[in-house]
Amino acid sequence: MITKASLSPRLSTDTAAFDISDSGRLSVRGDDALDLLNRLSTNDLELLQPGGGMATVLTTNKGRIIDLLRVLHLGDRLLILTSPGTSDRVVEWIDFYTFAEDITVADAAPDTSHFLFVGEGAGDALSEAGFGAWDLVEPLSHAIADGTHTIVRADLGSIPAWEVIAPHGQDIRADGIERHGANVLETLRIEQGVPAFPSELNDSRNPLEANLKPHINFNKGCYIGQEVVARLNTYDRVQRFLCQLVVDDTITLDPGSALTVDGADAGEVASSIPGLALAYLRKRFYEDGARVQVQHADGSVQATVSDLRPPEDD
Amino acid sequence: MMQKTAPAPLTINISEEAASHVRVFAQQSGKPDSNLRVSVKGGGCAGMTYVLDLVDTPLEEDKVVEEHGMKLFVDRKSYIFLAGTILEYSGGLNGKGFVFNNPNAKTTCGCGTSFSV
Secondary structure (H helix, E strand, O other): OOOOOOEEHHHHHOOOEEEEEEEEEEEOOOOOHHHHHHEOOOOOOHHOOHHHHHHEEEEEOOOOEEEEEEEEOOOEEEEEEEOOOHHHHHHHHHHHHOOOOOOOOOOHHEEEEEEEOHHHHHHHHHHHHHHHHHHHHOOOOEEEOOEEEEEOOOOOOOEEEEEEEEEEOOOOOOOOOOOOHHHHHHHHHHOOOOOOOOOOOOOOOOOOOOOOOHOOOOOOOOOOOOOHHHHHHOOOOOOOEEEEOOOOOOOEEEEEEEEEOOEEEEEEEEEOOEEEEEEEEEEOOOOEEEEEEEEOOOOEEEEEEEOOOOOOOO | OOOOOOOOOOOOEEOOHHHHHHHHHHOOOOOOEEEEEEEEEOOOOOOOEEEEEEEEEOOOEEEEEEEEEEEEEEEEHHHHHHHHOOEEEEOOOOOOEEEOOOOOOOOOOOOOEEEEE
């Protein structure tokens, strides 16, 4: 008998489901939609084909993060998936930079519900429920089931995962997969080293330090913030990177806590669960297995660094 | 008694040399009677990029400015970011071609084709 691996050392289940309807969903139409979004964000959206999806970072002219967008090409329109709480700002940003373009952006969130199913077994369960999840292999590839449900391949770090966007009010469940709350999703996210808005992704950070380099196309030409992002990369000027910090399981580090190495400022904690945190660590101290001191309660604790940086291209 | 004079309304100007070069381009493009559309679009490193097009007629609600025998058409939203701009021409071996001297631009990108406000 084959047993599937547990999702997490902190959880005893191999699958889990979440209601993530608080994330943003924007329906975008118009002949110039892809071109405009391509001019405003880091990835080469001109390469996007119907049925495909692409993650891209909306950046300010200083190369700071507004949000990490996931753009799905549905054929007759685009569906932009935003972080919870950012869709208004994303709409305002697109509207500000729309001049003569043919583009309309509508908030699809009130009309839809959004669910996440994680774990290899979740794909089986969704397929048995008629959602064809196993056909979706490429990141953010998607399919329409029953004409009304959008199924998206959306792995959570290294965990296979699928999202289902359904008509508003429908509660999508799959046999044998228990629904969990936001705290369980936060545990998986931090264990997998996935940055989120606003703790890791915000307008104080650039995409390179947030380990979003795989979502930057350095050959696509100009977009807002391109000059800054390209210069940081070319001249190796990124000052800090996101890492994991491992501490004793009895300790939960406070977001914002300072990191030091031999008394020198080394960075700060961004988000945490018991025994583990995501933190921005200065480049000169960044090494897998390195030890840092973290401000905690009235004193400090020692933490071990785990490298989260994406592998460099050859 | 001092008389207050109202400031001149912000407009868009084109230098004589720039107008002359637009006419040359228009003739080379086979559209000698065309006019110049000056606009802005989102994108470019700094946020907004200048756009020049040769066109025949203005769109509804365009601002129309005439100077040195050249008509400039500017759409309303672009005008917000271009008011006060002087379009000039920098020629010669080291010249940059058409140059936008835009008082609204807080920063420009390295190549000068985009700006932020």
